[in-house]
Amino acid sequence: MIEARRISKFISVVNDDRSAEGFTVLNSVSLTIESGSFVSLLGPSGCGKSTFLEILAGLQAPSDGQVWINGKLVLEPLPATRKEMEEYRRKYRFLSPIANSLFRDNPKHDIAMIFQDYAVFPWMTARQNVLFTLKLRGVPKAEREGAAAHYLRLVGLAGSENKYPSQLSGGMRQRLALARALSVEPQVILMDEPFAAVDALTRERLQEDLLRLWQETKKTIVLVTHDVDEAVYLSDEVVVFAPLPGSIRNRVTIDIPRPRRRSSPELKQFTERLLAMYKFDTIHETDYVI
Numbered sequence: 024m025i026e027a028r029r030i031s032k033f034i035s036v037v038n039d040d041r042s043a044e045g046f047t048v049l050n051s052v053s054l055t056i057e058s059g060s061f062v063s064l065l066g067p068s069g070c071g072k073s074t075f076l077e078i079l080a081g082l083q084a085p086s087d088g089q090v091w092i093n094g095k096l097v098l099e100p101l102p103a104t105r106k107e108m109e110e111y112r113r114k115y116r117f118l119s120p121i122a123n124s125l126f127r128d129n130p131k132h133d134i135a136m137i138f139q140d141y142a143v144f145p146w147m148t149a150r151q152n153v154l155f156t157l158k159l160r161g162v163p164k165a166e167r168e169g170a171a172a173h174y175l176r177l178v179g180l181a182g183s184e185n186k187y188p189s190q191l192s193g194g195m196r197q198r199l200a201l202a203r204a205l206s207v208e209p210q211v212i213l214m215d216e217p218f219a220a221v222d223a224l225t226r227e228r229l230q231e232d233l234l235r236l237w238q239e240t241k242k243t244i245v246l247v248t249h250d251v252d253e254a255v256y257l258s259d260e261v262v263v264f265a266p267l268p269g270s271i272r273n274r275v276t277i278d279i280p281r282p283r284r285r286s287s288p289e290l291k292q293f294t295e296r297l298l299a300m301y302k303f304d305t306i307h308e309t310d311y312v313i
């Protein structure tokens with residue numbers, strides 16, 4: 024389970040004339056996400072969705088509040104290697120043994136994050152990209168080749184193992200990012216507009232792949248998207264953010280059984296309802312009544 028407790032984020036920026044100003048990006052956002060669920064975060068541009076996701080991932084520290092994932096406190100960027108883990112534990116050794124036991128005590132990640140821009144190493148082949156993640160995770164050398172083949176097959180990249188990212192299409196590169204994320208064996212996958220850079224047909228295919236993998240692996244998925252149809256089609260719940268300072272305007276449960284039909288009237292109703300909330304923030308703020 025992911026628990027974000029009263030997360031706030033304040034940012035100060037220094038202007039050209041050296042004056043400084045501060046603003047609130049997130050204002051006391053609390054959100055609980057059940058294990059194994061698929062939740063999308065929707066909201067107008069700049070409302071703090073990515074910042075919130077990065078705080079969940081421990082890539083940014085909140086100014087206030089806490090994130091707990093499966094009973095462990097997320098403090099800061101998570102250690103990726105055994106060496107980083109040792110430094111992390113040294114740093115927090117002043118905390119009581121009880122507090123310490125709340126931290127991750129295993130270098131294996133619980134969280135993997137996928138971005139729009141693929142986040143794969145361009146100088147490595149697909150296979151080498153996954154092998155590298157497995158190495159970081161501490162998987163014994165003898166097991167790595169088999170595991171890399173497994174994850175690449177899972178995302179439909181069997182046969183493209185020896186291609187470099189530049190030789191793959193956008194959709195295939197995103198599949199590779201997904202294979203890397205899965206190879207971390209995370210409990211939680213956080214995705215920031217992962218399909219924004221691919222064409223509509225590829226996006227639909229990737230959505231189907233993601234649904235299949237989610238159902239097979241029972242991971243918790245949190246997806247930031249601008250695409251209301253995508254959010255409704257994929258999610259158990261859609262969380263709608265209000266504009267800056269970001270806060271949660273609404274949570275909508277998409278209680279449509281799966282498999283879902285993209286063109287079903289039930290899905291369309293949800294899309295229209297969410298679009299109304301979404302548009303309200305960008306266009307007709309004063310006209311809207313919940």
Ligand SMILES: Nc1ncnc2c1ncn2[C@@H]1O[C@H](COP(=O)(O)OP(=O)(O)OP(=O)(O)O)[C@@H](O)[C@H]1O
Nearest residue numbers: 034036048066067068069070071072073074075267
């Ligand atoms: N490091 C930073 N320095 C200054 N401003 C920042 C920083 N990080 C985020 N912001 C600002 O905080 C606000 C929220 O940004 P964020 O990227 O989280 O929004 P978002 O909802 O994900 O936007 P989009 O949907 O357009 O990607 C924006 O106004 C952004 O300009």
